[in-house]
Amino acid sequence: MSDALHIVCPHCAAVNRITVNRLGDQPKCGQCHRPLFDGQPVALDAAAFQKHITRNDIPVLVDFWAPWCGPCKMMAPHYAQAAAQLEPHVRLVKVDTEAEQALGAQFGIRSIPTLALFKGGREIARQAGAMGSADIVRWTQANNA
Template identity: 45%
Template sequence: MSGKKLTCFNCGQVNRVPEDKLMSGPKCGTCGARLIGGKAAEVDLKTLQKAARTDDLPVVVDFWAPWCGPCRSMAPEFSKAAQALAGKARLVKLNTQDNPKSVQTYGIRGIPTMIAFAGGQEKKRKSGAMPSTAIIDWAQDL
């Protein structure tokens, strides 16, 4: 069976989506949530780890916290980048305050930090707030 494996950010189920359906709003076969929604999804550590390990599309994570000013200023830019990269990469946000173990697991030294995963491995990371154009450029070659 061909297609791209995508983890549902809502229920954690792995779905297989035919490549020609990636841009037509595929939904999870278990819970019905959109798999590629054009906006950054909020995830927990367990869901992130599963998606980073399993997904065939690159996963770009914004590690952030609600008390972080630069994180809050980057949030709308990250959402713009998620729309621009829909079908090429999936952008997610992980709240480090709600998921403190993620800081240790991924060696986060400062926030916001973005980490890109592809093929089950970390490919690159970058710390500091960026505009959407820089996020898109940074995530293009995954």
């Protein structure tokens, strides 16, 4: 890996170039000037999903969920806590499979919540079922080694 990473802004989707040693310095987007990391999962539509998966040089953890799903609602605060712990080394995003049915179909999401870890534009790990924040962090780190 080079000393510069491409990071997609969670607010305006601009691709930013950040040196590895500046990741922890709360970098801001060169286009919209908002923080590139705010410790919160980013809700994505299909177009933003593709950009985040293919253009981020850091791993992207996706929570495939739906608003009617009880376990999804129970896991949401744990997922947010995990985001605060895993950023800036992993981007955490959420995809509402009710609103983005084509994405759910494209990735063969059969049950929700399902977590999928992407690196370099491809899926490297998947886990179905609700988890607590410590388990989300542990699972992500174990699969991103």
